[in-house]
Amino acid sequence: SYELTQPPSVSVSPGQTASITCSGDRLGDKYACWYQQKPGQSPVLVIYQNTGRASGIPERFSGSNSGNTATLTISGTQATDEADYYCQAWDSGTVVFGGGTKLTVL
Amino acid sequence: QVQLQESGPGLVKPSETLSLTCTVSGGSLTRNYWNWVRQTPEKGLEWVGYISYTGSTNYNPSLRSRVTISGDASRNQFSLKVTSVTAADTAVYYCARDLNDISTGTGFDIWGRGTMVTVSS
Numbered sequence A: 001s002y003e004l005t006q007p008p009s010v011s012v013s014p015g016q017t018a019s020i021t022c023s024g025d026r027l028g029d030k031y032a033c034w035y036q037q038k039p040g041q042s043p044v045l046v047i048y049q050n051t052g053r054a055s056g057i058p059e060r061f062s063g064s065n066s067g068n069t070a071t072l073t074i075s076g077t078q079a080t081d082e083a084d085y086y087c088q089a090w091d092s093g094t095v096v097f098g099g100g101t102k103l104t105v106l
Numbered sequence B: 001q002v003q004l005q006e007s008g009p010g011l012v013k014p015s016e017t018l019s020l021t022c023t024v025s026g027g028s029l030t031r032n033y034w035n036w037v038r039q040t041p042e043k044g045l046e047w048v049g050y051i052s053y054t055g056s057t058n059y060n061p062s063l064r065s066r067v068t069i070s071g072d073a074s075r076n077q078f079s080l081k082v083t084s085v086t087a088a089d090t091a092v093y094y095c096a097r098d099l100n101d102i103s104t105g106t107g108f109d110i111w112g113r114g115t116m117v118t119v120s121s
Helices: none
Strands: A009-012 A018-023 A032-037 A044-048 A061-066 A069-074 A083-091 A094-097 A101-105 B003-007 B018-025 B033-040 B044-052 B057-059 B067-072 B077-082 B091-098 B108-111 B115-119
Touching (some): A032 A061, A069 A083, B003 B091, B018 B115, B033 B067, B033 B108, B044 B067
Parallel strands (some): A009 A101
Antiparallel strands (some): A083 A094, B067 B077
């Protein structure tokens, strides 16, 4: 079955750029989405179709997808961006999620 | 503004059937794709399946033999049934909307608050 791999954690200083990766076989040939989830809350769609920013999502969030890696980039990271982030793709008729990355803003 | 609300028993006995309902407000089952996603600390997020605006369904192959998703457009509700549950089915269950089929990459743009279901005797 298809697998998406994310680093368990990423740390960033306020105002700096955070990059969260998601790796999968030929992931660049598929669409990737990204979700943000804060403690006790439901996931929120951040990026769709690799680069599209979902409604209400700040411009500092951007996405890319090429080769075997999709990347979520947060420019000028704010304390409010501290959360778990999950990538998602579709393969062989099913939705696959990555294991999630905890973003810590130090 | 579309909102989703899950409802159903929070405790189910092993080998029995888990049944949940998602009520859609501000939207219509006659449009879009309506999904169930579950989450556990061990496995993370797991897509369960969807029912489309046409009534067609698509399930996660790993759960297909035990899962049924149905819809009631007159009540603007869709439901999930999982048979022969075990402790591994203990999870927070979310309903979520996708504007299009899952293959189009539009993502799940609206989520319910989720409901915790525990499988235990």
